[in-house]
Every structure is written in C-alpha cells, then in structure tokens.
Amino acid sequence: MTSRSLPRPVVQQSASEATAGGAAAGHHAHQPRGLLRWVLTTNHKEIGTLYLLFALLMFFIGGTMALVVRAELFQPGMTFILPEFFNQMTTMHGLIMVFGAIMPAFVGLANWMVPVQIGAPDMALPRLNNFSFWLLPVSFTILLSTLFMEGGGPNFGWTFYAPLSTTYAPPSTSFFILAMHLAGISSILGAINIIATILNLRTPNMRLMDMPLFVWTWLITAFLLIAVMPVLAGVITMMLLDINFGTSFFDAAGGGDPVLFQHLFWFFGHPEVYIMILPAFGIVSAIVPTFARKRLFGYASMVYATASIAILSFVVWAHHMFTVGLPLTAQLFFMYSTMLIAVPTGVKVFNWIATLFRGSISFELPMLFSLAFIVQFTIGGLSGVMLAIAPADFQYHDTYFVVAHFHYVLVPGAVFAILAAAYYWLPKWSGVYPNVKLGLTHFWLSVIGVNLTFFPMHFSGLAGMPRRIPDYALQFADFNLLSSIGGFLFGISQLLFVAVVILCIRGKGEKAPAQAWEGAEGLEWTLPSPAPLHTFDTPPEFVPERDSPSRH
Amino acid sequence: MLQLLYRSCGLLLLLTGPALASAINTSSGWNMPPGVTDISREIYSLHMIIFWICVAIAVVVFGVMFWSLFVYRKSKGAKPAHFHENTTVEVIWTAIPLAILVIMAIPATATLKKIYDASDAEIDILVTGYQWRWHYQYLDQDISFFSNLGTPRSQILGEEDKGDFYLLEVDNPLVLPVGKKVRFLFTSNDVIHAWWVPDLAIKKDTIPGFINESWTIINEPGTYRGQCAELCGQDHAYMPIEVRAVTEEVWLSWLDEQRETAAAEAASGEREWTLAELNERGAGVYTTYCAACHQADGSGMPPAFPALRGNPVMTSAEGRDKHINAVLFGRPGTSMPGYGTTLSVNDLAAVITYERNAWGNDTGDAVQPSEIRALLDR
Structure with missing residues (x-):
C-alpha cells in the first residue's frame, strides 16, 4: 500500500508540464472573442461551463414552476391558478x-x-x-x-x-x-x-x-x-x-x-x-474518500454494483404500471426484479459507510452535501423498496408517497450530489474556494427546506392524497402547508448557491492550490487551479501501482 | 431516523393543533388506511411489516454512519486506517439484504395471488371513467347512472366554508351490499383514469378500449370515499368516488327505488315539457356535464373548448340540428363526447334547450324529449 502523503514529485512535475503546455500552445490563441467565443467553442471546459450554467438557469425556471404549484397547494380550494394552468406547471416542472x-x-x-x-x-x-x-x-x-x-x-x-x-x-x-x-x-x-x-x-x-x-x-x-x-x-x-x-x-x-x-x-x-443517479454515485464515491482521508472501501464492487443496477434497470419498467392490469405472472416478475435492485444499491451505501469507518473525517462543504446525499438517498431508496411490493403499491401508486419517493432520490439525492460536485470542483474550475459562510448557510437551509418539503408528502400520500391534483380534501391541509413552506425555503436558499458561484467566477475568495483538498486523489488535482484552458497536451504519467483507485 | 422523524412530525402536528377534519377514511391521518376488507387489512399489515423492516435498516445503517462520523473526526485527531476490500464483509452485506427481500416477497406474493382471484363474484359492476365523472352500471340489475362531484363550486372558490367531505362527496354514490363478493369491470370512455378507494384497497386504471377487473367483499357498512388517481385532464381533482356499503335488505330496496325512479323518468319523456321546465332542468345538467369545459357563463376555453354564448350554432334556427347532433353524438376528433348513450332524453332535451336560451342566446327554442327520443331511435 502506498503512502498517501503529498506532494508526490512526479505529480508536481506533470502539473508544471501542463501549465507550460497551456501557455505555449500558440495554435489555440486564434479563437474568437466575446459572445462568439462561447457559441463556437470546442473546448471541453468551456462547453462544460455552458452546460452547467444552462442547467442552473433551467433549475431556477423549473423551480419557479414548482413554487407556483406549491403556492396553489398551500391551502385547499382554487386559490391562485386554474387547474388547467396547474397541470401545465407540474408537467413543465418535471420536463425541465x-x-x-x-x-x-x-x-x-x-x-x-x-x-x-x-x-x-x-x-x-x-x-x-x-x-x-x-x-x-x-x-x-x-x-x-x-x-x-x-x-x-x-x-x-x-x-x-x-x-x-x-x-x-x-x-x-x-x-x-x-x-x-x-x-x-x-x-x-x-x-x-x-x-x-x-x-x-x-x-x-x-x-x-x-x-x-x-x-x-x-x-x-x-x-x-x-x-x-x-x-x-x-x-x-x-x-x-x-x-x-x-x-x-x-x-x-x-x-x-x-x-x-x-x-x-x-x-x-x-x-x-x-x-x-449513477453519475451522482460517482461523485459521492470521489468526495467521501477525500474527506475521510481513506480509500474507497470496495472500488471493484462499486463498479460491479453500478453495472448491475444499469442492467437491472432494463427489466423493471412495469413496476411503474402495477395498476394497469398486468397479468399475475408479469406482476410477480416485475416485483421480484425491482426488489433485486435494492441489493447493488445497498452495496453502494454500505461501501460509503465502510469508507467512513475508521477514517479521519472532516466536514468541508462537498462532504456535507455528500453525507446528506447518503442519508436522504437512502430514505428514498427504502421507500423505493416499499413501492416495489406490488400489493402495497396498489395503495401507494399515484399518491404523494410516490412524489415523496422520487423527489427524495432526485432532489436531496441527485441535486445534492450535483451541488457537492460543484463545491468540490469549483476550486479547480475557478481557482478559489467557495465562500464557506455562504456555503454553510446554503447547506443547512437546503437540508431543512428539502426535508420539510418532501418528508410530509410520505404522510399525505399514505393517508390518501393522489398526486397531480390542484385541490385536495381538508384532511391533507396540514401536510401541504408544511410542504409549501419547505418548498419556498429550499427554493429561495438556492439563490445563495448562485452567490457562491458568482464569487468564484469573479475570483473572490481564498486562492486554491493545485491539490485543493488534502485527501483528494486523481489526475485533476495535478493541474493548477484554475485549470488552464488546455491541459494534458501530452498524456500525463500514470503508474497503476501508485495512482490507480483499485491498487492494492 | 425515519421513526424519529415520524414521531417528531406527529408531535409537531399535535403542538400546532389544527383540528383535523372528520376522517375521510380509516387512515390515522398520516398512515395507510387499514380499510374494511380482508385484502385491505392484509395490504396494510404487509405495508407495516415492510415499513418496520425499512426503519430497522435505516436505524442500523444511519447508526453506524453517524457513529463513524462522530468517532472518527479529524478534529479529534483520528488517524485514517488503510484497510479496503474484504470479501467476507462484501458477501455478508449482499446476502443479508437478499434474505430480507425474500422474506418480504413471500407474503407479498401470497396477497397478490388473492387479489387476482376475481372468480365466483355475486354482483358485477361496470365502472366507466369519463372526463370528469364516473359511470356505474349494475350489469344484472338493469341500473346505471353517473356519479358526479357533489361539492358546490362556491366551496371550491372559497365563497363559502368547505364541508367535511370537501371534494370527496358525489351526487349519486355507488351502493353495494356488505358481505357479498362484488366484481368490478373497469373501462373508460376517453382518457385513462384510475378508480381508487383506499378503504377497499382497490386502485385500477380504467383504459379506453380495454377492460380491467378487480373485486371486493366489504366487511362493514359505511361510506368509503376515494378519488381518481390517474391524471386525466383539468378536472382530475374533481371526480371523487363514494361507495355506500349497506346490508343486503337495504341494498335490495335501494335497487327497487332506482328502478322506480328510472321508470318515472322514462314516462316523463313522453309528455310535452314547457320551456321554463326545460331551462330549469337544463341549467343543472349544464353545470354538471358541460361547465367544466364550456364554463358556467358559456364563454368556453378556445381553441380547445369553443364558446357557446353567442355561438351561431346556438343562436340561429339553422344551427339547431347541428347543435343537437353535436350533443348527442359528439364531435369526432375533438374532446367533445357524445352524450346520446349516456344521458337521459329528458336531460339531453333540457340541456340543449338551456344552451339555446341562456346567456342571451335567447332563441326561445324548446327541444322536446320526444324529439330526442326519435333521433336516438333512428
């Protein structure tokens, strides 16, 4: 087992090579400036930035629609928008x-x-x-x-x-x-x-x-x-x-x-x-070992678990259709195959926890979001197991229990992983660390807001509230009130993230070194922060026995 | 963790203390209703078993996780260990979940088999979904009727206080006897709906052109409420289900009553109605069947739902046949259904008359039930 102490001489060398390569690459200098630079760019980092900013914009547009929905559901009655527009909002929110x-x-x-x-x-x-x-x-x-x-x-x-x-x-x-x-x-x-x-x-x-x-x-x-x-x-x-x-x-x-x-x-x-969700697993599998200062417990089993989940995903589709009147044998097949998915998913969660066990853990922003991901994604996973049980699904199907389930996997799950990734790699992208005070506020308000929004939905769903309705029986009023308050809290606190990103883009904050996080592994940390536009013009040295995440 | 949140959420509700409305089903208000059939109770206990297993898993997993986070903090000087990969551990944490899943699957399979056995039913009910109402037909009893939202619009708009069964009450409930095996056949007239009554643990999609089946034996008399569970358009929230379970004697006399009413209704289709009579009845029919799309004031929602107020078809003598035709047989290729096979001739005549006289359309036209009967028999 190699020592994980830094710096590693070879790594440092490749970093300086990369910088030199970037500066010397004269043939890249003739690109357009201004707006056209972004329209015509073929650079993976610029296109990556475009994708991320586009996603952020859509996150706010789709989020605003969710808040319109939550405003209508704040209390029973036709209070704010017409049912027809409500349906457009839920649909567009989902699609966006x-x-x-x-x-x-x-x-x-x-x-x-x-x-x-x-x-x-x-x-x-x-x-x-x-x-x-x-x-x-x-x-x-x-x-x-x-x-x-x-x-x-x-x-x-x-x-x-x-x-x-x-x-x-x-x-x-x-x-x-x-x-x-x-x-x-x-x-x-x-x-x-x-x-x-x-x-x-x-x-x-x-x-x-x-x-x-x-x-x-x-x-x-x-x-x-x-x-x-x-x-x-x-x-x-x-x-x-x-x-x-x-x-x-x-x-x-x-x-x-x-x-x-x-x-x-x-x-x-x-x-x-x-x-x-799979790329989210990859992100968390990078961040947890970094801040536990300990290698991922089972690299190979993570790879196999991901592949198993992917293969199983092709033979479970009809569990979304338990109430359409499938024959009994089909119902049983899709129930069993869906339950099987819990096994590789469990392997992943256990791996992250085994990585934390006997580590040396610190709680930087990316780690906080990743830990919240693990807890909240697991809650969504467990309600997923409940939904897999076909007879019980006759009661859960198309209720707020389902809404709670998939939002737990997607918002406190996938979205938290994306935020974790942003906080983790922002020093590499921008050269400065994200503002800790803003980031912490963002994290805690998000955790409170997201759980206040989606946890009560389990109860309203179980008690009998169908999804996709603009108006509901009085029995569900309390839970909907909580969900709406939580929704607005979560939505508004995402503006803090925008503030964090803007500060980073403007280079305001603590300057980050190449190795931005003490325990981080991987070729990206051999590059200077911010990473130059062109990197690895010559392939970096990679010694599996020393650099591979699967080394022994 | 789950349990803790569960409790604290309950506590929060108790503290804030908003009075829950009268129970709309056998649910405690935040859990699945145990219901009133053997199947619904089985599903409920299945649900509780899985729930507690999930809680136990959550407690163990989050327990180890938070314990590790607490004990192995770097700020407390924790030094990282260097272990990784351990086949024994990995086999164990693959095998144990698999075993738990098998334990869950056995009772689930047994329950599912029972749910799928609709044989030997004594009563057959055909349930048809419409945008946005239910139609019930007692297949061997020669009785059929629509069941529409009973909550007045003024409650929805907040002009008056909402009742205990806001959005969960209908004009004509489905009446069933307790202790008899009832088989439901489900289909739809337009889009996919889903017929869901939580206390009976039945949720089945109604699909246009196809028939699904399900069954129930209700153990206790009472009123059981449900809703459409599949998004079916703008008034998806406004097509509730009300099942009234009664003893067999009461059910039999209810059947007789229904037949008498139907006979009286048929008889009144023979006579001549006055314009005022038709308009009065038509206003009610219009509110129930037409206002959702064409709006209470006849202004419609163009382009999908045309305005009826001032519409040449409704205001001119030449439009009369076209108007009657559209209501009776629908407009193919649009979402306008034909009501000729579903509404009574009295209702049809009344609503057409109303549309030709309301909102300043003022044709003075009276369409008689006998005229509609002649058209339908043709």
Missing part, C-alpha cells in the same frame, strides 16, 4: 428538471471532469460536443414557448400518457415533441462523445479498472443513454403520427393500445431515472 436541469448538469460535469480525470486533452469529438450543447437552448426555447401558444403548453404530466397526450392534448403538443426530439439527440450525441473519449483517450497505462468512479459511472450512464433515448424518440414519433397523420398506435378505436405507450415510455423512463 429532468431534461433541462439534472441531465445537462451531469453532462456538464462529465465535460469538465472526464477528460482531466483520464488525462485526455479534450473530448474525443469536440465539434460534436459544441453541437450537442447548442441543441439544448433551442430545444428548451421551443418547449417554453408552448406556454404562450393558443391552448397552452403540455398539460399531461411529464410522463405524457396517451391518449391524454394525443387525442386530448393541446395543439402545442407537436412542438413539445420536437423539443423532446432535440433534447434526445443532444443526449445521444453527448453520450457517444463520452464513450468515445473514455474508451480512446485514457492516458497510457490507465486501464478501465484504474479509472475514477465518476468516469466509470458516466461510461455506464452513457451506454444507458444510447440504449433508451431512441426508444423515447420512437414513442414520441408514434405520438406525432397519431396526432397529425391519423395513425392509431395508442388509440384502441383504431386497433392500438394506450398501455403500449406506457410500456415504451417506461422502457425508456426507468433507465432514465438511473441516468439521473
């Missing part, structure tokens, strides 16, 4: 958060970190990278514009079940389909790029089992994306044909089947939810 905030945020992190973690000079396909980013603003401009069209925007839930989303949909639905197609193409191209980069551009001697877990989880996520985004494209194309060209894929009157829509959608949709 899934496709506009969480996914682009992870792609942004991959853009920034995958090349520097594997010692590559850039992504394998830089121009494609630019194209896949710029599809997103186009897609979401179209999507948001539907709100101003005659008849309003999508109002059928982010799962857009037919025939509510076909025969009974507003006229703007074809624009919604176009927007989804563009976002889907963007994801597929991004995934191709990430796979090409990881498989081809690793620094010499870095085997697959030497890669940081963030890279591993993203490699697996990218394969999931390539596998399921075309299914989404297929299903929305069938919708488009049903709406505009008189086909009957989802219309029983013409020989179609509305349940077929759900099978296709969830065959995409279930892997999709893992697309939104």
Whole structure:
C-alpha cells in the first residue's frame, strides 16, 4: 500500500508540464472573442461551463414552476391558478428538471471532469460536443414557448400518457415533441462523445479498472443513454403520427393500445431515472474518500454494483404500471426484479459507510452535501423498496408517497450530489474556494427546506392524497402547508448557491492550490487551479501501482 | 431516523393543533388506511411489516454512519486506517439484504395471488371513467347512472366554508351490499383514469378500449370515499368516488327505488315539457356535464373548448340540428363526447334547450324529449 502523503514529485512535475503546455500552445490563441467565443467553442471546459450554467438557469425556471404549484397547494380550494394552468406547471416542472436541469448538469460535469480525470486533452469529438450543447437552448426555447401558444403548453404530466397526450392534448403538443426530439439527440450525441473519449483517450497505462468512479459511472450512464433515448424518440414519433397523420398506435378505436405507450415510455423512463443517479454515485464515491482521508472501501464492487443496477434497470419498467392490469405472472416478475435492485444499491451505501469507518473525517462543504446525499438517498431508496411490493403499491401508486419517493432520490439525492460536485470542483474550475459562510448557510437551509418539503408528502400520500391534483380534501391541509413552506425555503436558499458561484467566477475568495483538498486523489488535482484552458497536451504519467483507485 | 422523524412530525402536528377534519377514511391521518376488507387489512399489515423492516435498516445503517462520523473526526485527531476490500464483509452485506427481500416477497406474493382471484363474484359492476365523472352500471340489475362531484363550486372558490367531505362527496354514490363478493369491470370512455378507494384497497386504471377487473367483499357498512388517481385532464381533482356499503335488505330496496325512479323518468319523456321546465332542468345538467369545459357563463376555453354564448350554432334556427347532433353524438376528433348513450332524453332535451336560451342566446327554442327520443331511435 502506498503512502498517501503529498506532494508526490512526479505529480508536481506533470502539473508544471501542463501549465507550460497551456501557455505555449500558440495554435489555440486564434479563437474568437466575446459572445462568439462561447457559441463556437470546442473546448471541453468551456462547453462544460455552458452546460452547467444552462442547467442552473433551467433549475431556477423549473423551480419557479414548482413554487407556483406549491403556492396553489398551500391551502385547499382554487386559490391562485386554474387547474388547467396547474397541470401545465407540474408537467413543465418535471420536463425541465429532468431534461433541462439534472441531465445537462451531469453532462456538464462529465465535460469538465472526464477528460482531466483520464488525462485526455479534450473530448474525443469536440465539434460534436459544441453541437450537442447548442441543441439544448433551442430545444428548451421551443418547449417554453408552448406556454404562450393558443391552448397552452403540455398539460399531461411529464410522463405524457396517451391518449391524454394525443387525442386530448393541446395543439402545442407537436412542438413539445420536437423539443423532446432535440433534447434526445443532444443526449445521444453527448453520450457517444463520452464513450468515445473514455474508451480512446485514457492516458497510457490507465486501464478501465484504474479509472475514477465518476468516469466509470458516466461510461455506464452513457451506454444507458444510447440504449433508451431512441426508444423515447420512437414513442414520441408514434405520438406525432397519431396526432397529425391519423395513425392509431395508442388509440384502441383504431386497433392500438394506450398501455403500449406506457410500456415504451417506461422502457425508456426507468433507465432514465438511473441516468439521473449513477453519475451522482460517482461523485459521492470521489468526495467521501477525500474527506475521510481513506480509500474507497470496495472500488471493484462499486463498479460491479453500478453495472448491475444499469442492467437491472432494463427489466423493471412495469413496476411503474402495477395498476394497469398486468397479468399475475408479469406482476410477480416485475416485483421480484425491482426488489433485486435494492441489493447493488445497498452495496453502494454500505461501501460509503465502510469508507467512513475508521477514517479521519472532516466536514468541508462537498462532504456535507455528500453525507446528506447518503442519508436522504437512502430514505428514498427504502421507500423505493416499499413501492416495489406490488400489493402495497396498489395503495401507494399515484399518491404523494410516490412524489415523496422520487423527489427524495432526485432532489436531496441527485441535486445534492450535483451541488457537492460543484463545491468540490469549483476550486479547480475557478481557482478559489467557495465562500464557506455562504456555503454553510446554503447547506443547512437546503437540508431543512428539502426535508420539510418532501418528508410530509410520505404522510399525505399514505393517508390518501393522489398526486397531480390542484385541490385536495381538508384532511391533507396540514401536510401541504408544511410542504409549501419547505418548498419556498429550499427554493429561495438556492439563490445563495448562485452567490457562491458568482464569487468564484469573479475570483473572490481564498486562492486554491493545485491539490485543493488534502485527501483528494486523481489526475485533476495535478493541474493548477484554475485549470488552464488546455491541459494534458501530452498524456500525463500514470503508474497503476501508485495512482490507480483499485491498487492494492 | 425515519421513526424519529415520524414521531417528531406527529408531535409537531399535535403542538400546532389544527383540528383535523372528520376522517375521510380509516387512515390515522398520516398512515395507510387499514380499510374494511380482508385484502385491505392484509395490504396494510404487509405495508407495516415492510415499513418496520425499512426503519430497522435505516436505524442500523444511519447508526453506524453517524457513529463513524462522530468517532472518527479529524478534529479529534483520528488517524485514517488503510484497510479496503474484504470479501467476507462484501458477501455478508449482499446476502443479508437478499434474505430480507425474500422474506418480504413471500407474503407479498401470497396477497397478490388473492387479489387476482376475481372468480365466483355475486354482483358485477361496470365502472366507466369519463372526463370528469364516473359511470356505474349494475350489469344484472338493469341500473346505471353517473356519479358526479357533489361539492358546490362556491366551496371550491372559497365563497363559502368547505364541508367535511370537501371534494370527496358525489351526487349519486355507488351502493353495494356488505358481505357479498362484488366484481368490478373497469373501462373508460376517453382518457385513462384510475378508480381508487383506499378503504377497499382497490386502485385500477380504467383504459379506453380495454377492460380491467378487480373485486371486493366489504366487511362493514359505511361510506368509503376515494378519488381518481390517474391524471386525466383539468378536472382530475374533481371526480371523487363514494361507495355506500349497506346490508343486503337495504341494498335490495335501494335497487327497487332506482328502478322506480328510472321508470318515472322514462314516462316523463313522453309528455310535452314547457320551456321554463326545460331551462330549469337544463341549467343543472349544464353545470354538471358541460361547465367544466364550456364554463358556467358559456364563454368556453378556445381553441380547445369553443364558446357557446353567442355561438351561431346556438343562436340561429339553422344551427339547431347541428347543435343537437353535436350533443348527442359528439364531435369526432375533438374532446367533445357524445352524450346520446349516456344521458337521459329528458336531460339531453333540457340541456340543449338551456344552451339555446341562456346567456342571451335567447332563441326561445324548446327541444322536446320526444324529439330526442326519435333521433336516438333512428
């Protein structure tokens, strides 16, 4: 076992090499300035920044819609908006958060970190990278514009079940389909790029089992994306044909089947939810060892657990459809397969805790967000096990218990992991540490707000409150009041994060060294902070026996 | 952790002390209702078993985690150990969850098999979902009716105090006898809905063009309330379910009453109605069946739901046939359903008359039930 003391001479050398390489790279100097620089950039760090800022903007737009929803639900009665607009808000909130905030945020992190973690000079396909980013603003401009069209925007839930989303949909639905197609193409191209980069551009001697877990989880996520985004494209194309060209894929009157829509959608949709959580596992697996100053307990088992989750994600989709009237055998199959997912997921949680055990733990901002992630994600995971039990799901299905479950996995889960990643790598991106006082306030208000929002939803759901309703029975009033207060607290406290980011971008704060965190491992920490625009023009030295996270 | 939060949340509610409204189901207010059927009780105990297992797992996992965070703080001078990977430990923490899952799966499988056995039912009810109401048909009894939201709009808009069963009350409840096996057949007339009554532990999607089934034996007389559980459009929150479970004698006399009412209704379709009579009845029908889309003042929500006020079809003599046709048979390709097979001829005549006379449409037209009957029989 190698000593983990720093600095390591070879590492320092490669850092100075990289700096020199960046400064000497004259052929990179001719790029456009100003706005065009960002439009035309093919640099993975700039594109990563664009993705992250885009995701942040969408997070606030989608979040504002959630607050509109929470304002209406603050008390019973039709108080603030009409049901029709309420449905548009819940739908757009879901679509924007899934496709506009969480996914682009992870792609942004991959853009920034995958090349520097594997010692590559850039992504394998830089121009494609630019194209896949710029599809997103186009897609979401179209999507948001539907709100101003005659008849309003999508109002059928982010799962857009037919025939509510076909025969009974507003006229703007074809624009919604176009927007989804563009976002889907963007994801597929991004995934191709990430796979090409990881498989081809690793620094010499870095085997697959030497890669940081963030890279591993993203490699697996990218394969999931390539596998399921075309299914989404297929299903929305069938919708488009049903709406505009008189086909009957989802219309029983013409020989179609509305349940077929759900099978296709969830065959995409279930892997999709893992697309939104696997990179989070990679982030937490990087941060926990850093601040426990101890290696990740089981690197190989983490890789295998991630792969198992990904494979299982293809055979569990119908657990979203326990009430559509599946035959008993199908019901049993999907119940058992869904329960199985708890095993590799448990392996991950146990691994993080075993890493903490007998470590030397400190509580910097990234660590706080990661620890909160572990606790809150586990709560979401446990309610997931409850939902897997098909007979009990007859009572849970389509209630606020489900809303509580998936928000626990996605907000205190995935979003916290993204925030942890931002606090962890901001010193590398900007050269200064995030403001601790602001960050701590942000952390504690977020933890309180997010739990106050989503924990009471377990109770209102169990007691019988269906999801996606703008008005509810008086029995649920107390829990909804708490959720609304929590929602506004969480939403408003995210402005603190914006303040933190702005301070970092402006370079205000404590300057960070190359090795920004004492216990951090990985090639990114051999680069100066902030990382120069061009890094690893020559591949860095990598000695598996010394540098690999799987070394013995 | 879960338990702690559970308790403290309960405590918080007790402290703030807002009076809970009358119970809408057998739930304690923050847990799943145990319900009033053998199946619902089985599901409830299954739920509680899994819940406590999850709480136990959470206590162990978070216990070890927070203990480690506390004991191995760097600020207390903790030095990191260097161990990693241990096959024994890894096999154990894979095997134990697997074993727990198997233990959970056994009773779940048994319950599921029972839920799927709808054989030997004594009563068959066809439940049809409509935007946004339920239709019940007693298949062997020749009785069928719509069940609409009973809460007045003034309560929804906050113009008067909300009642105990706000949004969970209907005009015509589904009446069932206790102790008999009832089989439900579910389908839909438009989009997918889901028929959910928590106390019966039945939640089943109603899918246009397909039929699902489920069953129940209600053990105790009482009123059991539920809601549509699948997003079905703008008034998804406003299509509640009310099941009234009564003894068999009461149920039989209720059936007779229903048949008598239906006969009287059919008889009154033969006579000539006055314009005032039609308008009065039409206003009620319009509020229940039409106002959700076309609005109480007939202004509609264009382009999806056209305005009826001042609409040439409603104000001109030439539009009369088109108007009647649209109400009876719907407008294919739009969300306007045909009501010819679902509403009585009296209701149809009344609502068409009302639409041709309300909001200044003032045609003075009276559409008679007999005219509608003739059209439907054609």
